[in-house]
Amino acid sequence: MDYQTPRFFRVVQYARRADRDVIDMVSGSPDWDPPAGIRDGLREYADFPADDFQYLPSDGLPELREHVAARRGVDRDRVIVTNGAGEANHLAMFGGLERFGGNEILLTDPVFPYYAGRAHFLDADVGFVPVEDRGHLDPERVRERASEETAVIVVNTPNNPTGAVYDADVMERLVEIAEVNDALLVSDEVYDHFDYTGRFSSAVEIDSPNVVATNSFSKAMAITGLRVGYAIFPPEDGPTGDLLERARTRHMLTNVTGSRPAQYAVLRALKTTGPEYYADIRDRLRERIDTFCETLEAAGAEYDRPEGGFYVMARFEDYDGSFDHAYELIDEAGVAGMPGQAFGDSRSEWFRFALMTPRVDEAADRLAAFFSR
Numbered sequence: 001m002d003y004q005t006p007r008f009f010r011v012v013q014y015a016r017r018a019d020r021d022v023i024d025m026v027s028g029s030p031d032w033d034p035p036a037g038i039r040d041g042l043r044e045y046a047d048f049p050a051d052d053f054q055y056l057p058s059d060g061l062p063e064l065r066e067h068v069a070a071r072r073g074v075d076r077d078r079v080i081v082t083n084g085a086g087e088a089n090h091l092a093m094f095g096g097l098e099r100f101g102g103n104e105i106l107l108t109d110p111v112f113p114y115y116a117g118r119a120h121f122l123d124a125d126v127g128f129v130p131v132e133d134r135g136h137l138d139p140e141r142v143r144e145r146a147s148e149e150t151a152v153i154v155v156n157t158p159n160n161p162t163g164a165v166y167d168a169d170v171m172e173r174l175v176e177i178a179e180v181n182d183a184l185l186v187s188d189e190v191y192d193h194f195d196y197t198g199r200f201s202s203a204v205e206i207d208s209p210n211v212v213a214t215n216s217f218s219k220a221m222a223i224t225g226l227r228v229g230y231a232i233f234p235p236e237d238g239p240t241g242d243l244l245e246r247a248r249t250r251h252m253l254t255n256v257t258g259s260r261p262a263q264y265a266v267l268r269a270l271k272t273t274g275p276e277y278y279a280d281i282r283d284r285l286r287e288r289i290d291t292f293c294e295t296l297e298a299a300g301a302e303y304d305r306p307e308g309g310f311y312v313m314a315r316f317e318d319y320d321g322s323f324d325h326a327y328e329l330i331d332e333a334g335v336a337g338m339p340g341q342a343f344g345d346s347r348s349e350w351f352r353f354a355l356m357t358p359r360v361d362e363a364a365d366r367l368a369a370f371f372s373r
């Protein structure tokens with residue numbers, strides 16, 4: 001499996017060039033409004049004095065770090081504000097690979113392809129742990145696969161692409177496996193606001209020098225274009241405290257710093273957005289999940305109803321999840337989905353559909369019509 005260049009754009013471009021109306025179920029960009037505080041913050045910022053258009057501290061606006069730290073129950077010094085979770089994952093994976101013995105990064109199969117691409121690009125040896133039915137990760141499988149060669153284990157909950165949510169027990173066992181193998185557990189939690197089970201449990205809640213949690217406002221606040229995320233590293237005065245300093249330096253050398261207006265707007269939105277904003281979006285997504293899954297069911301497709309996030313994996317009889325089939329679905333059904341092959345061998349028979357469109361019911365009908373021909 002070649003993960004070097006994420007292949008997501010190939011499908012998006014093919015869909016754009018199609019000579020017909022295509023419903024985009026590839027992209028993970030929310031189609032709803034950000035909280036009002038984001039727009040208010042950006043508007044307000046335009047009239048700020050010239051000083052506010054200059055560099056901010058490299059690890060982020062102090063008040064934003066403070067806010068994140070208070071919400072997550074950690075010390076502010078442990079938070080680095082990054083250019084989205086993408087950079088947070090990069091800092092964590094790179095840091096773990098350097099800091100811990102061995103050269104292996106362990107990932108799940110299926111996997112968010114950017115982790116695999118990044119692991120290759122960091123010249124790591126990449127190992128995959130297949131998930132169980134419904135996308136659940138059995139920590140015992142990770143334990144069997146991990147060794148002294150393992151430097152980093154990357155997990156993602158709620159999961160893209162499977163929609164699985166890992167509970168507190170799973171997270172504790174994963175942390176323990178990282179500790180026993182002298183490795184770093186990187187827990188990507190960008191979909192934490194999209195948990196429909198109430199079982200989501202953040203790795204930050206576990207007190208361990210072997211954990212970095214990454215997150216972002218891209219999905220939670222529907223601002224994938226603003227690029228504000230963060231990583232929470234182990235405390236600087238602990239046994240792995242050097243991870244934090246290295247990440248700070250790398251972040252500074254690469255970016256100098258992040259975007260001040262974007263961080264300001266996020267801070268404003270954090271202060272002014274109540275839980276109902278997130279609850280409304282979850283309700284909207286639950287409806288989309290119901291509609292999509294009901295139609296898939298009626299059409300005889302196999303699917304995993306997501307416990308979290310906003311993707312549905314589905315499988316159609318005698319129709320594997322190849323790129324050729326994805327292109328055919330665009331041309332013949334007018335629906336663009338991501339081929340399962342892009343996420344690893346274990347889901348090569350499947351497709352992933354993103355529910356980021358108000359046309360979910362129409363898309364489901366189109367798929368049902370296509371597969372009943």
Ligand SMILES: Cc1ncc(COP(=O)(O)O)c(C=O)c1O
Pocket residue numbers: 028083084085086087112156160188190215216217218219224228229
């Ligand atoms: C699991 C996962 N992590 C990270 C990201 C990237 O997030 P960001 O936009 O904050 O870089 C995505 C985007 O789809 C994702 O699905």
